[in-house]
Amino acid sequence: MTASTALLSLRAREIARTWRLWVLPTVIVFLAATGPVIVRFTREILAAALGAEEAAAIPWPDPTASDASAQWASDLTQLVVFVVVVMAAGAINAEVRSGVAAILLVKPVSRTTYVLTHAASLLGFIALAGLLGALVSWAATSLTFGAVDLAPTLGATAVWVVLAAVLVAASLLASAAIDAVAGAAGVGIGVYFLLALLSIVPHFSDYTPAGLIRVTTEVATGTQQLDATLWWPVGTGMLLTMGLIAAAVLVFRRREI
């Protein structure tokens, strides 16, 4: 077993043995399972909260499976991203502060391997959690609205994984550079809001990672074509992720432990 695979295995066990295993899948599965139900019964929920007459006065279209898919995309892009950022923000700096990094890095583990295994384990875990969530969301939607196609939900989740990868990479870079976990999380959240702001600027949404938030929803609802307006945000998002991870490696290689 090489040092890289040994460290990757260590990272996987860390996820499996700590809070990380439970928090992200729990949040994702909860949202995936409840989202379609909430969409389906929104009118009833409003009626219970506001009273039947006032709720009836609100023009409310009949809920559809597409609305449930849009809700899933919305949950991923507006809620789950913050869990992802918090997970990545403490990955490196917390280990440096606790002394774990020093113990690892005097062994045959390069700093590049150290950062890359963090990125790989986080992204792998997020992708798996996303897949689990997609399956649960599809099952819950099918149960609530009748049989639906799995592809849009899976496709939207895959696009969201790219968005999550950008945020993980940005948070890892901050975690490699900044001692405070809160500071690194702030950078990750800042990048998210920057992308959200840029997405309303003409062309940015079509040709940069800023479009990932829009594309996630549009793939979920089946309104996104498989054309350049999908592949540009996805492709540039993947490139940005690689660039940010490379920057994290460079920063961490210069960091004193």
Place this chain on the structure above:
Amino acid sequence: MTAAVEITQLVKTYGRHRALDGLDLRVEEGSVHGFLGANGAGKTTALRILLGLARQTSGGVRVLGQEPGSASVSPRIGYCPDVPGFFSWMTAREVLESSARLFGLPTGTTRRRIDELLELTGLRGVDARVGGYSRGMRQRLGIAQALINSPALLVLDEPTSALDPLGRRVVLDLLAELRGRTTVLFSTHLLPDVERVCDTVAIIDHGRVLTAGSLAHVRTAFGGVQARIDVDVDDPARLRDALEGLPWIVTIDETAPGMLALTVTDLDEAQTRLPAEVAALGLRLRRVEQRDASLEDVFVGMVGVQR
């Protein structure tokens, strides 16, 4: 002899603060070397640089003949910091297993080595997670993981600082056993530890080595000659005042009522001049006794003079 560690004119600055100020150090292969210094003297900074965890501002460092942190060096090094950090969710055995995997040790060797080290450090049968360990247990586990790869160079930062007397004895005996097979470099401010196991010693203060060499050399060359005098007076402070400032006196300490311990540079001069000084004050000299300088005398004398 070949040097396992060779540091020349090492400088490390943090802003305007010079943590290391031209440090020179040579540790011979197979020796047990004590790196002595008060808190903040620069010991940990120097160790971090030679482990590749920090970079020097200037100066040269060679570890096992290579650059610090290089791929050919790290498999041959063991390191335990003063407060070792571990994944809190692991048990001691898991820590050692993951360390062995990082070194690529064969499974059979790993199992045997882990059993030996857990036994040696008193952690065998401890199934609790590391997160619940005391500082002493963490330090023992730190030493165990540092030895998992049977390193050519073992670097320990204050390895006994959190240990109880029994644990301390075990670790010191272990370090003594490694002599000749493994080069051991350990920093400490616990002088008895150094006197007990070290072949050579370097005393560091304000980021530079004040003296280095074998224990015997450092004691005789830098400890001066100890002369103990016993004066029968009500007010020994008078004699102290009279002696302070004399060129052949290094230090004066009151060790008991009426008892002064002197460190002198020249025993002959002390034996000639001391009775005259005592007589001039109207005091009676009861006894003058010579003893060898201890490392503590050297350390206090040198570091005290510097501060």
